[in-house]
Amino acid sequence: MQIDVSGKQVEVASGAVCADALKEGLSKKQFKNVVAARCGETVVDLSTPIAETCTTVEPVFADSEEGLHVIRHSAAHLMAEAVKKLFPSAKVTIGPSITDGFYYDFDYERPFTPEDLEAIEKEMLSSVGSDKEFKRTVMTKAEAKKLFESMGETYKSEIMDDLGGDEFSIYTHGDFADLCRGPHVARTGQIKAFKLLSVAGAYWRGDEKNKQLQRIYGTAWQDPKALKKHLTRLEEAKKRDHRKLGKQLDLFSFSEEIGPGMSLWHPRGMLLRAILEDFERKEHLKRGYQLVQGPIILKRELWEKSGHYDNYRENMYFTEIDEQAYGIKPMNCLAHMIIYKRKIMSYRDLPQRYFELGVVHRHEKSGVLHGLMRVRTFTQDDAHLICRPDQVESEILDLIKFYQDIYALFDYEFDVELSTRPEKSIGSDADWELATEGLRQALDKSGMPYAINEGDGAFYGPKIDFHLRDSIGRSWQCGTIQVDFTLPERFDIVYVGEDGERHRPVMIHRAMLGSIERFIGVLTEHCAGAYPVWLAPVQARLLNVTDAQADFMKKAEAFLVSQGIRVESDSRNEKLGYKIREAQVEKIPYMLVIGDKEVEAGCVNIRSRDGEDPGMVTLEEAARLIKDAATAPFKAGGMSYSFSG
Numbered sequence: 140m141q142i143d144v145s146g147k148q149v150e151v152a153s154g155a156v157c158a159d160a161l162k163e164g165l166s167k168k169q170f171k172n173v174v175a176a177r178c179g180e181t182v183v184d185l186s187t188p189i190a191e192t193c194t195t196v197e198p199v200f201a202d203s204e205e206g207l208h209v210i211r212h213s214a215a216h217l218m219a220e221a222v223k224k225l226f227p228s229a230k231v232t233i234g235p236s237i238t239d240g241f242y243y244d245f246d247y248e249r250p251f252t253p254e255d256l257e258a259i260e261k262e263m264l265s266s267v268g269s270d271k272e273f274k275r276t277v278m279t280k281a282e283a284k285k286l287f288e289s290m291g292e293t294y295k296s297e298i299m300d301d302l303g304g305d306e307f308s309i310y311t312h313g314d315f316a317d318l319c320r321g322p323h324v325a326r327t328g329q330i331k332a333f334k335l336l337s338v339a340g341a342y343w344r345g346d347e348k349n350k351q352l353q354r355i356y357g358t359a360w361q362d363p364k365a366l367k368k369h370l371t372r373l374e375e376a377k378k379r380d381h382r383k384l385g386k387q388l389d390l391f392s393f394s395e396e397i398g399p400g401m402s403l404w405h406p407r408g409m410l411l412r413a414i415l416e417d418f419e420r421k422e423h424l425k426r427g428y429q430l431v432q433g434p435i436i437l438k439r440e441l442w443e444k445s446g447h448y449d450n451y452r453e454n455m456y457f458t459e460i461d462e463q464a465y466g467i468k469p470m471n472c473l474a475h476m477i478i479y480k481r482k483i484m485s486y487r488d489l490p491q492r493y494f495e496l497g498v499v500h501r502h503e504k505s506g507v508l509h510g511l512m513r514v515r516t517f518t519q520d521d522a523h524l525i526c527r528p529d530q531v532e533s534e535i536l537d538l539i540k541f542y543q544d545i546y547a548l549f550d551y552e553f554d555v556e557l558s559t560r561p562e563k564s565i566g567s568d569a570d571w572e573l574a575t576e577g578l579r580q581a582l583d584k585s586g587m588p589y590a591i592n593e594g595d596g597a598f599y600g601p602k603i604d605f606h607l608r609d610s611i612g613r614s615w616q617c618g619t620i621q622v623d624f625t626l627p628e629r630f631d632i633v634y635v636g637e638d639g640e641r642h643r644p645v646m647i648h649r650a651m652l653g654s655i656e657r658f659i660g661v662l663t664e665h666c667a668g669a670y671p672v673w674l675a676p677v678q679a680r681l682l683n684v685t686d687a688q689a690d691f692m693k694k695a696e697a698f699l700v701s702q703g704i705r706v707e708s709d710s711r712n713e714k715l716g717y718k719i720r721e722a723q724v725e726k727i728p729y730m731l732v733i734g735d736k737e738v739e740a741g742c743v744n745i746r747s748r749d750g751e752d753p754g755m756v757t758l759e760e761a762a763r764l765i766k767d768a769a770t771a772p773f774k775a776g777g778m779s780y781s782f783s784g
Contacts, residue, residue, distance in 0.1 A: 143195040158185040160196040175199040201361035211236035214359035220315035221262035240358035270328035271312040332366035333359035381663040382510040400515030410676040428494040433474020439464035450598040471497040471521040490526035511660030518655040524647040535581035558595040566625035574622040575601040609665040621648040673769040679729040681708040702762040
């Protein structure tokens with residue numbers, strides 16, 4: 140039978156497996172790096188028989204995204220085998236691959252220790268050396284349940300009941316068996332580079348009412364070189380951890396007295412936020428947005444009308460006032476529609492662009508809370524554009540340009556995804572198709588490359604997601620653009636067209652930075668706490684050598700403040716070297732040293748955090764230098780900027 144392998148026609152016998160076709164179509168060196176096969180549209184084991192209907196078999200290489208998924212999933216099984224061998228009473232639950240790694244959840248009577256992880260890793264290496272074959276077997280539900288019950292694996296029976304179906308695939312290597320869809324590598328010897336990283340608690344099925352399990356995280360790569368590179372990146376990420384830097388720079392904190400997932404902003408952190416938010420307001424006003432604000436809580440009936448109550452209720456908080464139920468808002472769109480409805484709009488009035496830095500609350504499970512990256516209360520840079528259907532494409536293109544300008548200012552590159560209709564959604568098929576196609580056409584016209592993320596849209600509409608790549612290569616989803624035909628229908632918002640008749644507008648939901656808290660967390664790690672000069676809460680610190688310079692220091696501070704420079708003085712009776720090191724630790728852009736010579740000359744001696752030291756300059760020159768550094772990123776991007784301090 141004729142099979143196409145990467146454009147090459149090969150002849151294989153009836154009943155051949157995918158590996159047979161790939162061996163014929165690839166060189167030995169190429170085949171050595173294959174971990175799975177794509178038969179038609181499906182990624183399968185190399186041992187999978189080629190179906191009569193399959194005309195193409197493509198290799199899945201170890202260093203591809205799909206190949207790494209297969210390696211990591213297989214490494215999770217390898218880890219579970221090792222845990223069972225070393226800790227026989229441990230029960231296995233689920234063990235998927237994730238971005239850059241894998242995990243497995245175990246039910247065990249005591250916490251796993253760092254020493255346990257070392258022993259597990261050693262046992263995994265032994266299994267790799269044994270080069271055991273991964274074998275796939277299909278069993279009936281009854282057979283599979285009997286197998287796992289005999290092994291004492293009670294969680295597997297519950298998983299099968301939840302999945303439904305009459306047959307299940309079981310993968311074995313050596314004496315270890317696990318319920319799994321696959322695919323996996325052919326042999327354990329192909330898992331060449333892995334490392335166990337940490338242990339965390341995780342509730343069974345993600346439900347806090349269920350038993351808490353232990354989740355062991357690991358990472359796996361195609362070769363030791365790739366693993367070493369990733370581990371180096373993890374070490375760099377630890378140094379940049381925004382929670383550590385937030386404390387070091389005295390920006391924000393969390394308190395159990397306040398409640399988990401709710402940040403406290405210290406004076407410097409709040410100033411940083413205020414600068415960022417003021418910048419956002421100015422940029423939106425330049426682009427024809429109107430500033431609006433809605434209340435924190437809205438009647439439950441509104442959330443029922445919008446569909447949030449049925450589709451998003453588990454993420455919301457509710458309260459009651461005068462026997463009336465209210466929902467604490469998780470997003471700002473409802474109030475913006477009510478603002479739009481305050482008067483009848485003409486086609487000439489559209490688009491209406493409403494912008495709000497709105498405080499929202501979302502019920503995140505305690506296990507997923509993570510510094511500023513995942514919180515329960517946050518500020519969203521939310522905007523809603525209500526426009527005519529013929530304006531949708533141009534509005535989206537303008538948004539894309541807006542996002543490009545702002546992300547470039549923070550030195551971000553980004554990837555784009557078009558996310559389509561999820562399983563849980565509202566609205567008609569026709570509206571979803573129209574909205575999705577509108578986003579697709581705008582992306583095509585923008586010339587930006589993008590991927591399709593099937594089934595990950597909002598429940599009310601498809602969306603474009605912007606994933607920012609930080610300075611150490613990690614990806615963070617921040618910006619989003621969503622087209623919505625459904626909520627305008629549900630809230631009966633209209634405009635009067637040229638024909639004098641009422642027509643239904645389209646609503647575009649969009650957030651550019653997303654959560655202000657999360658964006659600051661991401662930015663802090665991106666720049667390792669060394670914020671650009673225009674955003675730094677303290678742009679310069681005056682440092683005196685002795686008390687003899689105290690009067691001139693006060694004069695210098697007053698002058699710099701009058702020039703719009705964010706400056707503070709360190710007049711403590713400490714050695715100059717100590718004060719300089721402390722300013723460097725706090726990532727202050729400029730240190731302005733004042734000694735007797737500087738007082739006599741009416742100058743300051745400038746030291747910068749990046750090592751460029753202009754030396755002794757006048758106060759006027761120092762102010763000009765700092766202002767130029769603050770405006771440089773804007774000038775480079777062709778943006779106008781009014782320095783306001």
